Amino acid sequence: MTTIQQGTLRPPVGAEDHVLGPEDAPVTLVEYGDFQCPHCRRAHGVLPKVLERLGPRVRFVFRHFPLAESHPNAVHAAEAAESVAAQAGEDAFWRMHDLMYDHQRDSDDSLDDEHLVRYAERAGADAATVALDLAGDTYEPVIKASFMTGVRSGVNGTPTFFINGARFEGDWTRVESFAAALEEVPT
Amino acid sequence: MSDASTILKAGTPAPDFSLPVTPDQRVSLSEFRGRPVILAFYPADWSPVCGDQLALYNEILSEFHKHHAELLGISVDSAWCHGAYAAQRKLHFPLLSDFEPKGEVARRYGAYREREGTAARALFVIDGEGIIRWSYLSPTGVNPGADGILEALESLDAGAHAGSPGGAA
Numbered sequence: 001m002t003t004i005q006q007g008t009l010r011p012p013v014g015a016e017d018h019v020l021g022p023e024d025a026p027v028t029l030v031e032y033g034d035f036q037c038p039h040c041r042r043a044h045g046v047l048p049k050v051l052e053r054l055g056p057r058v059r060f061v062f063r064h065f066p067l068a069e070s071h072p073n074a075v076h077a078a079e080a081a082e083s084v085a086a087q088a089g090e091d092a093f094w095r096m097h098d099l100m101y102d103h104q105r106d107s108d109d110s111l112d113d114e115h116l117v118r119y120a121e122r123a124g125a126d127a128a129t130v131a132l133d134l135a136g137d138t139y140e141p142v143i144k145a146s147f148m149t150g151v152r153s154g155v156n157g158t159p160t161f162f163i164n165g166a167r168f169e170g171d172w173t174r175v176e177s178f179a180a181a182l183e184e185v186p187t
Numbered sequence: 188m189s190d191a192s193t194i195l196k197a198g199t200p201a202p203d204f205s206l207p208v209t210p211d212q213r214v215s216l217s218e219f220r221g222r223p224v225i226l227a228f229y230p231a232d233w234s235p236v237c238g239d240q241l242a243l244y245n246e247i248l249s250e251f252h253k254h255h256a257e258l259l260g261i262s263v264d265s266a267w268c269h270g271a272y273a274a275q276r277k278l279h280f281p282l283l284s285d286f287e288p289k290g291e292v293a294r295r296y297g298a299y300r301e302r303e304g305t306a307a308r309a310l311f312v313i314d315g316e317g318i319i320r321w322s323y324l325s326p327t328g329v330n331p332g333a334d335g336i337l338e339a340l341e342s343l344d345a346g347a348h349a350g351s352p353g354g355a356a
Contacts, residue, residue: 151334
């Protein structure tokens with residue numbers, strides 16, 4: 001049995017990923033997230049400030065890790081984001097990502113299919129197409145594949161962050177400490 | 188990790204045990220002979236980090252089952268406590284109660300923390316013959332994820348056997 005290095009991002013960031021920021025940025029921050037997870041929502045409040053602080057030195061990548069047993073709407077939320085991306089591009093994916101976190105706590109049903117379709121339309125996608133994709137679980141395999149890359153990378157809950165491929169065990173809840181961790185990473 | 192040497196290593200026969208899984212039912216390790224067993228020792232029901240860890244394993248039970256592996260959680264909590272916890276978190280795998288004598292099984296696996304009076308966060312993958320094939324002690328407060336478990340199960344499937352170096356620490 002080979003020695004196992006736990007908590008290493010596999011596969012590395014590639015063409016399939018949703019990426020914000022320059023491709024040649026020295027620091028790559030990957031989040032495995034769940035749109036119905038309250039901790040991910042909290043991270044969503046911290047991340048823009050952290051990314052702003054780092055500027056072009058960082059690129060941010062989001063991968064899906066919906067915890068279906070804990071969060072009944074999380075898988076469809078992730079599928080909706082993929083449907084939006086497929087139809088309307090990466091900018092629309094990020095708008096959808098932001099909308100779902102911004103509205104996560106509005107009500108108990110704020111991430112049900114009806115709401116997801118509404119956010120998708122606002123993000124720039126065709127509502128009927130997204131509704132069909134959700135009904136047919138078109139993007140379920142994509143989400144499952146993303147989830148399994150997380151499992152194989154040592155994701156241990158949501159959110160889990162990787163900085164230049166190594167699982168980040170530090171504090172992401174404060175802008176100061178999170179930005180400092182990213183600034184200190186050897187590149 | 189200085190104390191990683193305390194837990195039982197790959198190649199060691201897994202000590203058998205019989206522990207309550209509900210207030211009136213017991214489970215023995217030897218019952219699972221013939222297929223892999225994942226033992227996940229954890230400090231306590233209800234503590235947030237364990238919750239994440241067990242919730243993650245709960246999500247990927249189907250991956251463990253692909254390897255015909257059985258997952259058993261073990262802590263020093265009572266069977267009543269486990270019952271309430273498993274129901275609330277909708278856990279679909281058994282939680283064993285190392286309650287009386289307290290922590291005895293954890294001690295036999297080198298996975299007991301005297302000062303805290305709880306099990307450590309230790310993982311063991313045991314093959315169908317009852318031999319430990321991989322073990323891992325996670326630093327306190329760090330949720331170990333499932334990547335190591337899956338790699339260990341794949342190595343078992345691939346027929347990696349005795350004498351091979353195991354362990355991640």
